[in-house]
Amino acid sequence: DAGITQSPRHKVTETGTPVTLRCHQTENHRYMYWYRQDPGHGLRLIHYSYGVKDTDKGEVSDGYSVSRSKTEDFLLTLESATSSQTSVYFCAISEPGTSGSGELFFGEGSRLTVL
Amino acid sequence: SQKIEQNSEALNIQEGKTATLTCNYTNYSPAYLQWYRQDPGRGPVFLLLIRENEKEKRKERLKVTFDTTLKQSLFHITASQPADSATYLCALETDSNYQLIWGAGTKLIIKP
Numbered sequence: 001d002a003g004i005t006q007s008p009r010h011k012v013t014e015t016g017t018p019v020t021l022r023c024h025q026t027e028n029h030r031y032m033y034w035y036r037q038d039p040g041h042g043l044r045l046i047h048y049s050y051g052v053k054d055t056d057k058g059e060v061s062d063g064y065s066v067s068r069s070k071t072e073d074f075l076l077t078l079e080s081a082t083s084s085q086t087s088v089y090f091c092a093i094s095e096p097g098t099s100g101s102g103e104l105f106f107g108e109g110s111r112l113t114v115l
Numbered sequence: 116s117q118k119i120e121q122n123s124e125a126l127n128i129q130e131g132k133t134a135t136l137t138c139n140y141t142n143y144s145p146a147y148l149q150w151y152r153q154d155p156g157r158g159p160v161f162l163l164l165i166r167e168n169e170k171e172k173r174k175e176r177l178k179v180t181f182d183t184t185l186k187q188s189l190f191h192i193t194a195s196q197p198a199d200s201a202t203y204l205c206a207l208e209t210d211s212n213y214q215l216i217w218g219a220g221t222k223l224i225i226k227p
Binding site for chain 2: 031040041042043044045048050058090092094096099100101102103104105106107108109
């Protein structure tokens, strides 16, 4: 299995509080992604990173920020959590090559509940 | 609008039969299409990738076809087993921008 760990795996928080989710990889992959997964929706990209300090917005970036200060760590921050951000968050990594982004390796997910 | 559609209803298949899942898309010109398996409470796991100029790709009991005219990919599992029960996701990538666009997945149930 690819070395990706997400923390925390479960979190319950209150509306208006900041939340940070961490993704740590041991594969030295260049690209890292944060997705959210909700029933009836496909995985939706929040933000992604293509290198240290290089990040870009995805489809559903409002209310989220990210940082990548080291190759192995990608942090997702909800600046002021809202109930609509209750979801399962997945981190993924990839090393693009001759087949676009190539295979994505996913973490086990972080289940966030905002009350 | 651009969208990817997978059958939202669960697919029930008898063990030993071939399971076929569909991924349709509109208003995309994908360069690559991928299939993943996701078990409850787990992250998706990569299965196969097919390029736009490939018609078919195989891996053990798995086969993927890609018809850019029909804008459709089919995912087949032959000699299906109860352990194949899972949700299967398709994802496409356009223009090598390293961003995948995902379908919502189809739940496959293989009955003994």
